[in-house]
Amino acid sequence: SGREHDDRARRLAELDVRTVIHPHSVIGAPEEPLILERGDGAMVWDVTGKAYIDGTCGLWQCPVGHGRPELAEAAAEQIAKLEFYSSFGDYSNEPSIRLAERLLELAPPTMRRVFFTNGGSEGNETAIKLARLAHHHAGRPERSVILARTGGYHGMGGGSLAATGIDRLRAGYGPLMPGIEFLAKPHAVRGADVTDALIAEIEERIERIGADRIAAFVGEPVLGVGGMVPPPPDYWPRVQEILRRHGILLILDEVVTAFGRIGHWFGCERYDVEPDIIVTAKGLSSGYIPMGAVLVGERVLDLAGGAAFLHGFTYNGHPVGAAVALANIDILEREGLLARADRLGRRLLDALKPLERLDHVLEVRGVGMMLGVELDRGPDTAAAAAGVQARARADGVIVRASGNTIVLSPPLVIDEQQLDALTRVLTEHVATA
Numbered sequence: 001s002g003r004e005h006d007d008r009a010r011r012l013a014e015l016d017v018r019t020v021i022h023p024h025s026v027i028g029a030p031e032e033p034l035i036l037e038r039g040d041g042a043m044v045w046d047v048t049g050k051a052y053i054d055g056t057c058g059l060w061q062c063p064v065g066h067g068r069p070e071l072a073e074a075a076a077e078q079i080a081k082l083e084f085y086s087s088f089g090d091y092s093n094e095p096s097i098r099l100a101e102r103l104l105e106l107a108p109p110t111m112r113r114v115f116f117t118n119g120g121s122e123g124n125e126t127a128i129k130l131a132r133l134a135h136h137h138a139g140r141p142e143r144s145v146i147l148a149r150t151g152g153y154h155g156m157g158g159g160s161l162a163a164t165g166i167d168r169l170r171a172g173y174g175p176l177m178p179g180i181e182f183l184a185k186p187h188a189v190r191g192a193d194v195t196d197a198l199i200a201e202i203e204e205r206i207e208r209i210g211a212d213r214i215a216a217f218v219g220e221p222v223l224g225v226g227g228m229v230p231p232p233p234d235y236w237p238r239v240q241e242i243l244r245r246h247g248i249l250l251i252l253d254e255v256v257t258a259f260g261r262i263g264h265w266f267g268c269e270r271y272d273v274e275p276d277i278i279v280t281a282k283g284l285s286s287g288y289i290p291m292g293a294v295l296v297g298e299r300v301l302d303l304a305g306g307a308a309f310l311h312g313f314t315y316n317g318h319p320v321g322a323a324v325a326l327a328n329i330d331i332l333e334r335e336g337l338l339a340r341a342d343r344l345g346r347r348l349l350d351a352l353k354p355l356e357r358l359d360h361v362l363e364v365r366g367v368g369m370m371l372g373v374e375l376d377r378g379p380d381t382a383a384a385a386a387g388v389q390a391r392a393r394a395d396g397v398i399v400r401a402s403g404n405t406i407v408l409s410p411p412l413v414i415d416e417q418q419l420d421a422l423t424r425v426l427t428e429h430v431a432t433a
């Protein structure tokens with residue numbers, strides 16, 4: 001009955017508050033949890049039975065949408081056959097071999113090998129260590145500096161957090177991994193002409209540090225957590241030219257941008273840039289099970305061939321994750337979801353763009369199905385963004401406040417009606433933010 005339903009929901013909420021420390025929460029001051037229990041396409045339902053249009057697909061991880069029986073079957077079949085065995089050293093399994101082959105077919109032609117992980121942070125730990133090891137092995141151990149960007153997000157591990165340029169996430173943990181140098185946030189607010197200045201800064205910094213001390217440059221093709229910021233025009237090809245000239249490796253963190261989010265298998269295709277390492281996760285398995293992959297290019301292999309890479313986490317190369325990822329890639333391909341991201345993303349951007357006329361909206365921006373509405377309420381901006389998130393949720397629409405920006409990244413299967421309903425609710429709450 002409805003009453004039992006509500007009792008269960010309340011008991012679960014109380015229990016959650018008493019027992020769980022949530023990622024990115026305040027310890028000892030838990031909030032009222034939103035306890036979700038079911039999903040279908042672009043919709044999710046909570047334990048009280050309330051429906052939500054999913055405007056973020058959790059943390060960007062679900063391009064194919066929720067509730068796909070095919071992915072459940074792929075996982076169940078593999079678990080029944082062989083749930084897991086380590087991939088360390090000379091052990092292997094068929095799903096990860098097949099997935100590596102598939103990824104290399106889809107990736108730019110300079111990509112040569114795949115290292116599997118369980119997620120994005122692990123992927124960036126792997127990429128940073130591999131870039132340093134490559135130079136070390138090639139007889140240049142002093143090439144260890146990593147160039148990163150303000151506003152960049154690469155994860156929560158030792159190296160991945162050290163390379164994350166968001167102050168609120170770095171504070172309180174003591175000294176982080178040394179050897180990371182931050183460049184300016186690559187953000188052309190409302191089309192301002194900033195590319196030359198960004199490029200000049202990179203040149204100057206490399207000059208100051210000395211190219212012979214720098215291992216790699218790490219960046220997201222489009223800043224995600226940093227506010228859904230597409231790069232200024234020409235930025236990536238020009239960055240790549242500088243890095244090549246100085247023998248600095250380019251690590252592209254495509255944890256969000258790969259697998260259709262911005263209309264391509266890999267975001268680097270959209271920006272005409274050829275990285276040396278591509279880090280992926282999230283959309284690789286649509287989050288049905290934790291899975292990530294680091295694609296390694298020929299220049300890295302040339303440097304690192306023969307090096308002992310004593311690095312790996314127990315569950316790397318997980319056969320269940322690989323089986324799910326293969327089935328997920330099949331769905332993306334079969335249903336034409338890459339092209340859909342572009343089409344629906346443009347519709348959403350056009351619908352939200354008029355919000356820029358409001359004084360307290362700094363910018364509405366996006367590429368593919370990665371969009372952001374950045375507010376400007378002075379020191380109260382983050383609180384205003386959080387308020388929009390809360391009020392939209394009450395109205396059955398999930399969006400996320402990331403700092404000053406309302407972040408949108410719906411599943412690529414969302415339909416026009418759901419998209420328009422999302423737009424209506426968001427517009428109303430941004431207008432009164």
Ligand code: PLP
Pocket residue numbers: 059118119120121122124153154155156220224225253254255256281282
């Ligand atoms: N890199 C980027 C660009 C991300 O957006 C994220 C997560 O949001 C990560 C890395 C970290 O991935 P994970 O949370 O799977 O460790």
